[in-house]
Amino acid sequence: MKTILRSKSKEVIIDTEGPVTIIGESxxxxxxxxLVSTLQEGDFGYVLELAKSQINAMxxxxxxxxxxxxxxxxxxxxxxxxxxxxxxxxxxxLDSPNPKAIEAALxxxxxxxxxxxxNGEEKSINAILPIAKEYDAAVIGLTMDDDGITNDPxxxxxxxxxxxxxxxxxxxxxxxxxxxxxxxxxxxxPHACLVTLETIRLVHEKLGLNITxxxxxxxxxxxxxxxxxxxxxxxxxxxxxxxxxxxxEKITAAVRAAxxxxxxxxxxxxxxxxxxxxxx
Amino acid sequence: MEVLxxxxxxxxxxxxxxxxxxxxxxxxxxxxxxxxxxxALEQGFKPDDxxxxxxxxxxxxxxNKFSRKEIYVPQMLMSAKAMSGAMIHIKPFFQSGExxxxxxxxxxxVTGDLHDIGKNLVAMMVEGGGWEVIDLGVDAGSDKFLKALSENPAAVIGLSALLTTxxxxxxxxxxxxxxxxxxxxxLVGGAPVTQDxxxxxxxxxYSPDPQGAxxxxxxxxx
Numbered sequence: 001m002k003t004i005l006r007s008k009s010k011e012v013i014i015d016t017e018g019p020v021t022i023i024g025e026s027x028x029x030x031x032x033x034x035l036v037s038t039l040q041e042g043d044f045g046y047v048l049e050l051a052k053s054q055i056n057a058m059x060x061x062x063x064x065x066x067x068x069x070x071x072x073x074x075x076x077x078x079x080x081x082x083x084x085x086x087x088x089x090x091x092x093x094l095d096s097p098n099p100k101a102i103e104a105a106l107x108x109x110x111x112x113x114x115x116x117x118x119n120g121e122e123k124s125i126n127a128i129l130p131i132a133k134e135y136d137a138a139v140i141g142l143t144m145d146d147d148g149i150t151n152d153p154x155x156x157x158x159x160x161x162x163x164x165x166x167x168x169x170x171x172x173x174x175x176x177x178x179x180x181x182x183x184x185x186x187x188x189x190p191h192a193c194l195v196t197l198e199t200i201r202l203v204h205e206k207l208g209l210n211i212t213x214x215x216x217x218x219x220x221x222x223x224x225x226x227x228x229x230x231x232x233x234x235x236x237x238x239x240x241x242x243x244x245x246x247x248x249e250k251i252t253a254a255v256r257a258a259x260x261x262x263x264x265x266x267x268x269x270x271x272x273x274x275x276x277x278x279x280x
Numbered sequence: 281m282e283v284l285x286x287x288x289x290x291x292x293x294x295x296x297x298x299x300x301x302x303x304x305x306x307x308x309x310x311x312x313x314x315x316x317x318x319x320a321l322e323q324g325f326k327p328d329d330x331x332x333x334x335x336x337x338x339x340x341x342x343x344n345k346f347s348r349k350e351i352y353v354p355q356m357l358m359s360a361k362a363m364s365g366a367m368i369h370i371k372p373f374f375q376s377g378e379x380x381x382x383x384x385x386x387x388x389x390v391t392g393d394l395h396d397i398g399k400n401l402v403a404m405m406v407e408g409g410g411w412e413v414i415d416l417g418v419d420a421g422s423d424k425f426l427k428a429l430s431e432n433p434a435a436v437i438g439l440s441a442l443l444t445t446x447x448x449x450x451x452x453x454x455x456x457x458x459x460x461x462x463x464x465x466x467l468v469g470g471a472p473v474t475q476d477x478x479x480x481x482x483x484x485x486y487s488p489d490p491q492g493a494x495x496x497x498x499x500x501x502x
């Protein structure tokens with residue numbers, strides 16, 4: 001299954017049969033207080049800096065989240081998108097809980113982007129899916145619903161199925177739905193990552209869709225977080241993760257190594273390219 | 281006799297819940313907090329002494345070690361579990377009125393936010409500090425906080441948020457609580473929260489770690 005995203009002139013294919021695509025997570029104000037202070041002053045320099053360093057670290061797509069207290073994100077999200085698209089030719093992922101901000105950004109964005117996100121709640125489905133359809137965007141479906149977050153992988157699968165069915169019903173192509181199995185901190189529950197891995201396996205086998213996850217928080221509250229994130233990442237890839245939302249500066253090398261190990265990198269071209277790029 | 285309380289202190293500090301618990305390995309087959317608290321009562325220690333000399337100081341050292349990054353979340357959870365094991369024996373004395381808690385603390389993760397680990401850690405540490413905790417869970421709005429506060433008018437309130445997009449709702453909840461009960465103290469915390477933000481929204485206290493919240497609460501009643 002292929003999900004195709006586009007920037008002004010470039011196409012990125014997220015492919016269940018191909019190598020892993022990385023969605024850079026760093027343009028996000030949570031834990032990045034400098035982003036808030038610069039954006040409050042209308043200064044986009046730091047956003048552009050974060051975009052550049054992630055692209056240099058081989059991010060394929062950039063997640064863009066500019067939500068913080070007091071912000072008018074209906075105005076700021078499109079403004080940030082314009083700045084990013086003026087400087088970089090990379091597909092974007094619009095990350096906001098506010099459907100109005102998403103729609104405002106979709107109106108001005110060039111190419112085909114990804115929406116982060118819809119979930120199984122009726123309110124969310126009714127607010128986000130029609131916008132995705134109208135503006136021809138792909139959409140991430142979080143496997144939680146009106147009952148909150150379940151620890152049962154089969155229930156998470158059922159929520160994924162519901163989201164994709166509802167999307168198809170209103171005319172969104174199946175391949176334009178990417179599932180997020182949810183990743184919770186393993187410090188609070190030793191089986192948290194296993195539930196995620198099992199959900200990935202089920203979604204991959206039963207629905208065949210592309211799968212993303214923002215997994216940097218699985219290591220919350222533990223030492224050696226990068227090592228833990230890498231272990232979770234490569235196992236997730238084996239089970240069917242195709243487009244993680246992560247910090248490329250920390251994860252690209254492990255992702256490329258996993259692709260090579262799984263036979264998705266002929267002559268190790270991408271692995272070698274990564275190694276040479278990151279060394280300089 | 282005091283040796284027993286020292287052992288109980290150690291069991292909570294190291295997270296030895298009960299005799300059959302395999303953690304930590306160096307205390308294998310030894311009594312855990314559950315057994316030690318029971319024995320302490322049998323030997324005539326007052327519940328207040330068990331709390332003040334063993335359980336509360338043990339949880340305080342755990343909180344301080346966590347603040348200094350000497351231990352991590354799972355170890356803190358084990359200690360809280362050991363504390364709960366000991367509390368099984370102590371709780372009847374709260375109900376009978378023989379022992380009193382320092383006060384009541386109402387805590388919840390704010391509307392739109394489902395992250396509960398930070399909130400749970402603070403709840404456990406505050407409970408371990410000798411307070412009664414009312415946990416409103418996640419996605420809790422003004423209505424829930426106001427209802428709990430009307431049932432416990434003297435309670436202190438804690439608001440948690442992990443996302444920059446949900447910390448905004450803290451402002452509304454603080455305003456709603458202060459409108460109903462201007463003298464109620466409100467603590468705020470969570471990854472994106474800062475002292476500056478706390479001041480701006482009119483909350484009373486911010487701490488970057490759970491132990492800071494415990495210390496603040498204790499200072500309110502000291």
